[in-house]
Amino acid sequence: MIGEVLLAAQGIAKHFGGVKALQDVSLTIRRGEVYGLIGPNGAGKTTFFNCMTGLYVADGGSFQFAGARLAAHAPEQVARCGIARTFQNIRLFGNMTALENVMIGRHVRTKAGVVGAMLQTRATRDEEAAIRQRAVELLHYVRIEDRADDLAKNLSYGDQRRLEIARALATEPKLLCLDEPAAGMNATETAELRELIDGIRQDGTTILLIEHDVKLVMGLCDRVAVLDYGKLIIEDVPAVVQKDQRVIEAYLGA
Amino acid sequence: MDIFFQQVINGLVQGSIYALVALGYTMVYGIMGLINFAHGEVVMIGTLVAIAVTSSLIGAGVPVAVAGLGGLAAALLVCMALGWSLERVAYRPLRGSPRLTPLITAIGMSIILQNLAMIIWGRNYLTFPPLLPKINYEFAGAHFTLVQVAIVLISAAAMSGLVFLVYRTRLGMAMRATAQNPAVASLMGVNINRVIAAAFVVGSALAAVAGVMVGSYYEIAHYQMGFMLGLKAFTAAVLGGIGNLAGAMAGGVLLGLIEALGAGYIGDLSGGFLGSHYQDIFAFIVLIVVLMFKPSGLFGEKTGERA
Numbered sequence: 001m002i003g004e005v006l007l008a009a010q011g012i013a014k015h016f017g018g019v020k021a022l023q024d025v026s027l028t029i030r031r032g033e034v035y036g037l038i039g040p041n042g043a044g045k046t047t048f049f050n051c052m053t054g055l056y057v058a059d060g061g062s063f064q065f066a067g068a069r070l071a072a073h074a075p076e077q078v079a080r081c082g083i084a085r086t087f088q089n090i091r092l093f094g095n096m097t098a099l100e101n102v103m104i105g106r107h108v109r110t111k112a113g114v115v116g117a118m119l120q121t122r123a124t125r126d127e128e129a130a131i132r133q134r135a136v137e138l139l140h141y142v143r144i145e146d147r148a149d150d151l152a153k154n155l156s157y158g159d160q161r162r163l164e165i166a167r168a169l170a171t172e173p174k175l176l177c178l179d180e181p182a183a184g185m186n187a188t189e190t191a192e193l194r195e196l197i198d199g200i201r202q203d204g205t206t207i208l209l210i211e212h213d214v215k216l217v218m219g220l221c222d223r224v225a226v227l228d229y230g231k232l233i234i235e236d237v238p239a240v241v242q243k244d245q246r247v248i249e250a251y252l253g254a
Numbered sequence: 255m256d257i258f259f260q261q262v263i264n265g266l267v268q269g270s271i272y273a274l275v276a277l278g279y280t281m282v283y284g285i286m287g288l289i290n291f292a293h294g295e296v297v298m299i300g301t302l303v304a305i306a307v308t309s310s311l312i313g314a315g316v317p318v319a320v321a322g323l324g325g326l327a328a329a330l331l332v333c334m335a336l337g338w339s340l341e342r343v344a345y346r347p348l349r350g351s352p353r354l355t356p357l358i359t360a361i362g363m364s365i366i367l368q369n370l371a372m373i374i375w376g377r378n379y380l381t382f383p384p385l386l387p388k389i390n391y392e393f394a395g396a397h398f399t400l401v402q403v404a405i406v407l408i409s410a411a412a413m414s415g416l417v418f419l420v421y422r423t424r425l426g427m428a429m430r431a432t433a434q435n436p437a438v439a440s441l442m443g444v445n446i447n448r449v450i451a452a453a454f455v456v457g458s459a460l461a462a463v464a465g466v467m468v469g470s471y472y473e474i475a476h477y478q479m480g481f482m483l484g485l486k487a488f489t490a491a492v493l494g495g496i497g498n499l500a501g502a503m504a505g506g507v508l509l510g511l512i513e514a515l516g517a518g519y520i521g522d523l524s525g526g527f528l529g530s531h532y533q534d535i536f537a538f539i540v541l542i543v544v545l546m547f548k549p550s551g552l553f554g555e556k557t558g559e560r561a
Contacts, residue, residue, distance in 0.1 A: 053441060054441075055437060055441075074440060075437065075440040075441045076440045076441070076442075076443045076444060076445055076446075078441070079440075079441055079442060079443040080443060084441070085441065087438070091435055091438045093430065093431050093434045093435060093438070093439075094434065095430070095434060096427070096430055096431065096434070100427055100430075103424075103427060104427055104428065104431045104439065104442045104444065105442050105443075107424070107428060107442050107443040107444050108442065108443025109443070110424065120423075124423075124424075127424070128423065128424055131424065167442065170442075171442060171443060
């Protein structure tokens with residue numbers, strides 16, 4: 001299953017004033033794997049995500065994605081290339097329904113324009129029907145189809161996380177980036193989440209997972225990278241990473 | 255009671271015009287947090303373009319109804335193009351700058367447009383050719399005209415169209431998503447620049463419709479007419495809760511009613527000291543009271559956090 005390189009980050013650097021949030025971070029994610037990115041709080045995991053998805057502009061280095069340089073000038077281009085993400089602090093469109101949140105995710109793969117929307121041409125209406133259909137399927141996939149017409153802000157915390165995943169999947173990503181999806185979840189919810197992520201992987205989407213829950217990461221990931229103070233200290237299979245002295249020091253303090 | 259019903263009818267008519275214009279303010283504010291103070295001038299341009307086109311078509315022997323539709327079409331095209339250009343020229347280059355900066359360019363654009371209109375159409379009042387036959391109706395002692403009926407119906411139709419656009423189409427969904435969180439919306443592939451441009455174009459189309467209605471209601475137009483109308487529509491948007499579509503509609507109608515009833519009774523209330531030409535003060539009393547006691551407006555929500 002695990003094949004060629006999907007994403008290669010080379011020498012990524014990002015600083016905020018004097019703070020070096022990322023220094024020379026290089027890593028490769030292969031097609032079909034679940035890749036874990038871990039590290040203590042403030043290690044730069046989310047900053048790495050933000051650079052990759054075009055929310056920040058990296059100060060150095062480059063990303064190669066699916067064989068081409070990822071030249072991100074705007075987040076919507078990154079989405080079009082096939083990278084989707086969820087957020088550590090859930091960022092749904094709270095005042096829109098669950099279904100609408102997922103439908104928004106279809107924007108990347110559809111094209112009806114302003115004129116079509118105003119004139120309600122046949123093509124526009126057909127496309128909108130297809131968007132709705134796919135969104136319903138995705139809600140079913142993450143098992144919250146019964147909440148389709150509820151406002152996103154009224155969903156339970158676990159369901160909101162699922163909805164974010166459905167919304168990200170709606171963009172048909174080659175790479176799905178999950179930023180601490182298990183944060184704040186109880187054991188049952190985490191187990192269900194793990195099942196969901198496993199299912200997504202089996203359906204052919206590569207996953208980049210940022211997570212604090214070490215058990216979840218070690219159980220789910222094919223390979224793991226560890227960031228500490230903005231530097232990558234190791235990239236290897238979970239069994240090796242778990243025993244690495246530098247990782248233990250990073251987490252427990254030297 | 256006659257005066258009461260009469261003023262309610264007048265207020266509804268005036269209020270539906272305010273509502274259409276207020277929607278333009280509120281859409282732009284909802285999506286990008288900017289008050290487009292040049293919006294009143296877009297209405298004015300719409301009225302003046304409609305006068306120019308309609309009058310010359312009538313002069314060329316075209317039937318009045320066709321000439322009126324021609325004027326409306328021209329006003330729509332010119333205003334939509336103007337709204338699009340305003341965003342492109344005056345606001346997009348300032349995206350991300352402090353909030354006061356685009357406010358100043360908005361006022362600048364407003365002055366430029368007024369002067370441009372003055373150069374093209376002159377300083378004098380222009381008469382708007384009557385588009386509809388002068389038919390009067392009477393109901394419960396109150397009088398109203400065909401034009402007034404048409405204004406209320408057309409406004410209602412335009413607003414229903416907008417609600418459909420915003421709540422039932424892909425573009426509308428993108429607008430609402432952008433209003434809630436532009437950064438995340440763009441991660442979903444929403445092109446923020448296009449959504450913002452669309453908000454300006456749609457708001458300006460409503461302004462064009464309002465412009466034609468104002469023109470045919472008062473049958474008179476002037477290059478400075480957009481200022482007071484814009485200010486009142488802004489008040490209506492604030493009254494309803496700026497950024498909220500339903501709020502702009504309700505605020506517009508409510509402001510129209512407050513003004514009309516105020517004008518109807520101000521003479522009695524002040525013992526004849528103030529006349530109905532003081533009606534403008536009501537809009538600003540409303541604005542001040544809302545800003546003092548409920549700045550979020552009737553339908554306004556607490557502003558949520560942004561990405």
